[in-house]
Amino acid sequence: MTVPATFVIDAPGDAARAAELRRVKLLATLVLAATFALFLAAKALQPMHPAFGFAAAFCEAATIGGLADWYAVVALFRRPLGLPIPHTAIIQGNQHRIADKLGEFIEQHFLEAAPVDAKLRQIDFGSFIADWLRDRKRSEDLARFALRLLPEAVAATENSGLMTFVSRRITSQLMSIDLAPLAAGTLRAFVKEGRHQGLLDDILRAVHASLTQAETMAMIREKIRDELPTLLKLYRADRFLVNKIVASASAFFEEVRNDPAHPFRGEFDRMVLSFVDRLGTDPSYADRIDGLKRDLLARPELADLARHIWANARSFFERSASGETQVLQQHLVRMFMAAGEALAGDAEMRAEINQGLVAVLRTVVAEQKSGVSTFISDQVKSWDMGQLISLIEINIGCDLQYIRFNGSLIGGLAGLVLYTLEYLLRLL
Template sequence: MTLPATFIIDSPGDAIRAAELRRVKLLATSVLAATFATFLAARALLPLHPAFGFIAAFAEAATIGGLADWYAVVALFKRPLGLPIPHTAIIQSNQHRIADKLGEFIEKHFLEAAPVEAKLRQIDFGAFIADWLRDKKRSEDLARFALRLLPEAVAATETSGLMTFVSRRITAQLMAIDLAPLAAGTLRAFVKEGRHSGLLDDILRAVHQTMTQAETMAMIREKIRAELPTLLKLYRADKFLVNKIVASATAFFEEVRNDPAHPFRGEFDRMVLSFVDRLGTDPSYAERIQGLKRDLLARPEVAGLARHIWENTRSFFERSASGETQVLEQYLVRMFVKAGEALAGDAELRTEINQGLVAVLRTVIAEQKSGVSTFISDQVKSWDMGQLISLIEINIGRDLQYIRFNGSLIGGLAGLALYTLEYLLRLL
């Protein structure tokens, strides 16, 4: 398996570092060759003057030090000269062990509960969310993103059977509601607030308007005329009686409407309260209401209405997602911006958000840290080590090459010191 694309050496920076590495390698090799040549020359000139002995000692030790450090640097990444020497190509030979130890190290030292929580508490998630939402451009992007997801979410809802499940659950919940006590409580509050008095006035006004209509008066007159003796019909007593009935009813209605303490209002109050009490306690009323509810929910018009509402809602979402209408997008943008402004001004809420997110993330990290360790280990094991080593060499190889310079210098100085000590001991 090859390395991820991010490990491929093709960036301008990598090219520059690779060229610098080649330059430093050539320089280090040149120094090694120069010290070896100096050693040979000094050994050849040693009979001419004792000073060449010091030069030869320095050059010899510098050559040995340079070779030793060259071997150490090369052995870290590959086999020197391609020879199967033990304990060389250290990184490649220990790929799996390095992978396991890297994952274990990260799990123990980076994902421990205490440092993770301390780091999370340094982050003001609430302020970040508030600032993000208050930015109108970001809120617009978020609104458009949400709208783009809506059609897919609607389609998934329809094809997954979720709509059927939700519809059944809603119907079941509606059927489980006992409407009788609920209606009784609502009516009792209605009466307690005195709103039934206005209802009575509206009823009286509607009855009065109905009675004074020509069609209604004609119908009443026909009923009365059918019951009157023939003699009274000749004197048109039916018209007189209708007018008297309408006039009396009008006077009564006006009297009740204008007198808040009218006895009829008291009777109406007692009648309403009696109905409310029976509605809340009488099983027959409860059964009637339940039957009415069942009949209502079973009617095809209700299902058709629900489908019509859903179709309109889906069409509105689709038009909003396509940009045909901006109503929903503008509403979402305003909602997000206002939410950000409200969050920015509510320090207590931001604190609660921070605490909540810290608790959630801490738990998630604690539960998944072993998985993270395994993931890192598996990824490192799957890498192409040849490419990885090339990447490491390009990034730190230049500094490693300076070890060769240091080896030559330190080795040379050590050899010079030993030769000087030997020379002084020979003079004694």
Template sequence: MTLPAALIATPVDAERAAELRRVKWLATGVLAATFVIFIAAKALLPTHPVFGFIAAFAEAATIGGLADWYAVVALFKRPLGLPIPHTAIIQSNQERIAEKLGEFIENNFLEAGPVEAKLREIDFGSFIADWLRDRKRSEDLARFVLRMLPEALAATESSGLMTFISRRVTTQILAIDLAPLAAGALRGFVQEGKHGGLLDDILRVLHQTLTQQETMAVIRDKVRAEMPTLLRLYRADKFVVNRIIASATKFFEEVRNDPQHPFRGEFDRMLLSFVDRLGSDKAFADRIEGLKRDLLARPELANLGRTIWANVKDFLERSASGESQVLQHQLTRMFVEAGDALDGDADLRSEINQGLTAILRTVVAEQKSGVSSFIADQMKSWDMEQLISLIEVNVGKDLQYIRFNGSLIGGLAGLALYTLEYALRLL
């Protein structure tokens, strides 16, 4: 497997490779120079004792340079291509290095303490708020959500999820005992005094209905049909109807204008009596339950549900295709407003930070061994010759200076030892 893009050689690495070659030639030149000086000084040693010191320095410098050359080369490859044990260290230990690197990262970077401390430094809430407040990003997010909706709807239909949801909703509705809920709602309605306005509305509607010409004509026909013929001849029906309507409308006005009217008390008692029966009378409960089941069994309700779903689906598909921009604009506005609200709510941002920290900490704790194995497996699959070349390009220059240091330190050590030997011979 080749190296990942982040590790492939760059133009900068090419410059470093050229510099590495220059330093290598320089270090090799120094090694060759010390060897030549050693040979020359040995040859000139009979002419003057000073050449002994030069020869000692050059000899030790040559040995030190050769030793460090061997050490540097053995780190990356086999010196002179010879199968010498314990050479090409990086290449020979690829799997072990990969395993140790994975373990090192797992034990030192993915431990719960350091991970949690680092996560707590991140203000996730502010990042989300700033991200959503950017209208361009919110538009992109809205567009992405809309593109995903048709596929989600298709998957929902093909998977039978809609049927399952419909059955679950129907089951839950059937399990609801509506009688106590209705009784509680009506009792609260009465206790809050809202029924007074309802009574006023009923009286107003009755007054308007009774005073309409059509209503009066119907009542007059009914009264005329019940009256004796003699009274009909004298058109007593009109008088009776007018008196009935006048009395009724006057009564309605009195009740509407008098908050303490006795009829209001009777209306309260009637409602409360109905509420009590609704909450305790099994006949009422059975009747409501039957109405509920009949309503849910109506084919019109199923057709209505399918029609609503088809319309919603069509609207979402048109929004996803860009034919309609209404939903996208609404989603964008919603996301931007959510970002503004989050930016102004420090407590909510703190809760988001704590929640994400807990989630990510748990994820890292559960997956850190997998991360370690992934890193190790990736390194094991890399082309080590390519990786070694890249490592050598980036750190090889510094390693070449070890050869210079080896020659210098070795030469000085050889000179010191030769000086000590020369001094002992003079004693």
């Protein structure tokens, strides 16, 4: 069962308007009583002088006009004297029909595409959003609101199985990526920019540094001694050979590093480009890279790392929502305010936002206007008409009561005119 909606008469000025309505009602009733009393008195005094006949005619018609308008005003809202007279209490008796017609009227004349579109285009949504975001307090409120929702969103994400779905989708997408052409393209761009020559210089420096270390030279010397005849070992040929090898290598490395056009660099270019070509076209390279990719994604350490990162992120979100840390909130506030400043200075972006929101809201209104009409109709049908009528009377009742004054005056003048015509006809 639907509970009728109630109206509380407590708006500013309602009490004063109610008191004024009572005063005007009393005055209109007193005018009606006065015209009736004067009619009786004039009728009684009419034999004494013909002028009382004119007064009686005016008062009689004024009384009738006042009664008729009183009946009309009362019948609009309720039954006069509580009597079940047909075609009275018009508003109450037609509540459902009025509700349906009101909803239909609003749908047809207020929610049509043309006026809705024209009104929406008058609103600068982009500037409103920009001004709203640039206000620090509003951005802080928005950041706090977002942070309060964040832990619940995280919990809902975990409970709904969305994380499992997302992780599976990410893994599936990574598995579907063909890394060989991607790596070949990256290396080709690397070579095209000449950055591989810097890598060559680093390699030469590293090899030179390794060769000149005492441990490396001792190891090379030991290898040479194992291969030399015994006679040469006596003359310490191993030391001589090691020194010559290291000196020659160092000179070669220095020569290559100092000469950008050294033939070795060109050979290195050809070697790298040959490797890049094989990487992009040789199926065996692609199989090896895919194998490495599968092994990496299957590693339990990777899953443990993902869980650890998610747990830390969730803990950070919870501490941010509880106010334990202000880092995320301050970052969000700065981000919102920066977005507002950027939007305020970008007229093109504001125009796009306005156009987009107009299109969206226009579609929403077009799709929901019948629902709005039904909602309005249902609301009017659920109103407590007794209280609603009291509210209407408080706001427009004084004007309706003045109809009674006008009825008495016009009725009296009409009666006076008719009596005058009758009097003149009798004289003829």
